Amino acid sequence: MNAHVERFNRTLQAQFAVEAGQIMEQFFLVIAALDIYWWTKGLAYVAYPIMPKPGNCLWNNLGHTGSPNGDDFLSKPALIGSFDTSPVGGKISYKDLNVCLPESLQIS
Numbered sequence: 001m002n003a004h005v006e007r008f009n010r011t012l013q014a015q016f017a018v019e020a021g022q023i024m025e026q027f028f029l030v031i032a033a034l035d036i037y038w039w040t041k042g043l044a045y046v047a048y049p050i051m052p053k054p055g056n057c058l059w060n061n062l063g064h065t066g067s068p069n070g071d072d073f074l075s076k077p078a079l080i081g082s083f084d085t086s087p088v089g090g091k092i093s094y095k096d097l098n099v100c101l102p103e104s105l106q107i108s
Contacts, residue, residue, distance in 0.1 A: 037062065037076075044068045 041062055048055030048068040059068040063077035098106045 041073065045070075045073060 040058055044055045044058035044062065045068040046055075048059070052067070055068050059066075064072055064075075066072075094107050
């Protein structure tokens with residue numbers, strides 16, 4: 001092989017490696033987005049019985065109407081509009097956390 005053909009082959013291989021890397025990166029971003037969707041949906045479904053407001057908020061932001069339920073769990077509605085990112089509930093103070101803390105860390 002002459003030098004020009006070898007250089008062309010190396011350039012082509014390098015370009016292919018870059019493009020293949022970009023394609024794989026996009027593929028993994030799509031997979032990650034799907035994982036996030038289903039984990040969030042599962043969290044909404046599991047959280048709803050004990051934390052109805054956050055569960056509903058997640059469920060509705062995923063495009064569902066109503067409350068999280070098993071009948072609609074496998075459906076995947078279109079995500080339309082903006083998302084409600086406002087915090088649910090009031091502000092938590094350090095004293096609110098006393099019941100969860102060991103005595104040595106509690107605030108009087």
